[in-house]
Amino acid sequence: MMPKSGESKDDTVERVMHAHKEGDLKSSHGDKVKSRKQAVAIALSESRQSKSKDKT
Structure with missing residues (x-):
């Protein structure tokens, strides 16, 4: 999943969770995420990616 343009951090985290x-x-790697901790890490990573895209 990639962050959608114009989406806030909160929206990204909410969508991923x-x-x-x-x-x-x-x-x-294409494997299903089973751990909540892993899901949170993905959500935060995507929100950082969308933040960096907004600046450029």
Whole structure:
């Protein structure tokens, strides 16, 4: 999952955590994410990516 343009950090985290809860979240290797900690790490990483894209 990639961050959507114009999406705030909170929206990104909410979207990723919802995908995790539904069982749709996958890691970069394509495996399903089972750990909540891993889902949080992905959400924070994506929110940082969207932040850096907004500045450029």
